[in-house]
Amino acid sequence: MVNEVETYIPERGDLVWLRFDPQAGHEQAGRRPALVISPQLYNGKVGLALFCPVTAKAKGYPFEVEIPAGLKITGVILADQVKSLDWRARDAQFACKVPAGVIAEVQAKLQLLIS
Template identity: 35%
Template sequence: MQLHQGDIITVNFKDTEGHEQRGQRPALVVSDDHYNRFTRTVKVVAITSHGTDFPLHVVLPAGLQTFGQVLTEQERSIDPQAREVEFIERCPQEVLDKVLDLVTASY
């Protein structure tokens, strides 16, 4: 499956520790398409339906199949071929832009 920046997917976040998000949950692909093709991995940020108001969280707008908050502090690289990944929907560009701003600000 070829994934693209801005895709919302389901991922099984197994093998986690501490405060890392775990289990089957939605995630947003934040790595660009060139990175995804070249490395055959994708960078994702987890999405939760139980988030609290926090400066690093971006709320998904109404009207999407996926609801909740994007946890920009929960970025990780995954191999989509080795995980239970399924495409859900595309993230609106204005939401993706906010997420990318917060992710890149952490570097």
């Protein structure tokens, strides 16, 4: 029998539960939700994925992106805290998908940081 955890490959737009430890300084820590921002083809082939952590405590920072009401995860996406992580080693578990507009907003904020 194939286990769902073994067959799941994170896809851009997924909100997943993920272990962020170890952490340092102002980085998010512990088991928390995160948004997948890299494409599934890359994630599956390499075993890494790009994630933005989610926090329940909005502080009004310019790089926060609000998660719409009605999803299984609530809070804001921290678009300026991008991490490349081994999603298998950090036990990524699918929670839900965000609307395309949320991904577009996160990507726009990332573009401001890297351009």
